[in-house]
Amino acid sequence: MTLYETLSAALRTQRPVAFATVTDGIGLGAKLLVEADGTTQGSLGNVDLDRVVVRDALGELAAGRSSARHYGAHGEARERDVTVFIESFAPPPRMIIFGAVDFTAALARSAKLLGFRVTVCDARAVFATAQRFPMADEVANEWPDKHLERVGSLLGPRDAVCVLTHDAKFDVPAITSAVKTSVGYLGAMGSRKTHDKRTERLRDAGLTDAELARVMSPIGLDLGARTPEEVAVSVCAEIIALRTGRVPRPLRDTDGPIHEPVSGR
Amino acid sequence: MREILDDIDRWRAAGQRVAVARVVQTEGSSPREPGAAMAVSETGEVAGSVSGGCVEGAVVGAALDVLSGERTRGVITFGYSDDEAFAVGLTCGGTIHLYLEVLDW
Structure with missing residues (x-):
């Protein structure tokens, strides 16, 4: 099965999966699909990076959250060689x-x-x-x-x-x-x-x-x-x-951003 | 992504290549969250959306360029003070970063 076939089957059957894509840096376009039990398909091009991203992807999946994260070429924290977008496909609430x-x-x-x-x-x-x-x-x-x-x-x-x-x-x-x-x-x-x-x-x-x-x-x-x-x-x-966490009021009567910023890390 | 699968499958079954744009990061006020996705077929058919309609037109153009090989896969940024090639801003004043690629995986 291709990654797309696995991903679309998971989405159609509402099986929770996380999908990681290198969106910038070394290995641009590489992909890793992570199942809720930690099994994977694909690779981001480096075993150490894969291992760290699997861990982060499981965390994002549990929270139902998607975000862009930065790593070193071997998955190091606080480095920015690689940007990985981790997308969570959690079942509906x-x-x-x-x-x-x-x-x-x-x-x-x-x-x-x-x-x-x-x-x-x-x-x-x-x-x-x-x-x-x-x-x-x-x-x-x-x-x-x-x-x-x-x-x-x-x-x-x-x-x-x-x-x-x-x-x-x-x-x-x-x-x-x-x-x-x-x-x-x-x-x-x-x-x-x-x-x-x-x-x-x-x-x-x-x-x-x-x-x-x-x-x-x-x-x-x-x-x-x-x-x-x-x-x-x-x-x-x-x-x-x-x-x-908002106190509902007409937007006319409030200041500040209308959409809560979703910041990547 | 889930809502655009049927269109993607239909296009691919008809032998068309497909480009996919996904919101990977947003700053400030923006209408769609990371993961919002849009697909464009070789003939310019569109499924899904990545903003409140502000940048979709420009995304179609970029997607067709990726499919024709005139543009490489990567992140495109749309924002209020956007000095990229696209003079398109989000009406809500935020910035969105899209990852655009050919669906070849």
Whole structure:
């Protein structure tokens, strides 16, 4: 298989790989493809450089990040004989939506727009059907805590859990399980009153202040959203803002760069 | 890259050579992140994008030059104060570095 064939097969099957290319200096154009288990195809032209780049590529892949890096001809740090662009092809982030309610379909659609792989999970079999959520990648008919017991360890900083049931019977096990994962965004829907009651129940269930602070509740930005579609936009906007660390305000009222600079090393 | 594979495969199946430009580094404000990719076929068909539409036209020209051998593979820079051959800037005021090559691997 050529490098292109291996790379395109990996991308099509969503197998995580990193792809390194010499973009400047010795060996211009040389390539090294690195699989998540560290196996490789191709070479940058020097075994020591390959070894260092494999190590860096695995780090970039784990972070889902792509960057240009400089090395000496044999992979030395702080030298600039060779510039290597390491591109990470990480699988798409995941969103798990607990609760097959009115707002779920709109949120699932919006999340797909942002590139999430979406799972809709509800313990109630009549609601959690693939017919009702054709836009979801997966519909799970399962209790939230059971579902997270299965997939929680796969969740990372790029992923999201949205709890939309606003029924304590489902919300509490969903949130108490989700805070034990490394999920980047955890939001729970409900009125102010629901939120207060739920916070009390979560405390009773043993959640610490730090764990409670992770829960975006009530879910979403204060946009004045009413319809399921508007609420979905407010939730998605909140997910983006949390990831980028921005405080959402009109750009008109702020200064500074609009796009966060992505600097190479 | 993922979104341009189908076009690349179609062009290559039709016997066309393909050039690929990838964003490898950005400075300041720029609309696309490292990894954004664009492919150009020998007949000038285009897939993907590397900016918000600011520099794509110039990239097509450079890609065709790489395919014809008039230009060698390497990094092209587009930016606000760009003194390269291309007098094209990013409207957002940032700088992007693209790596452009023939897809011969």
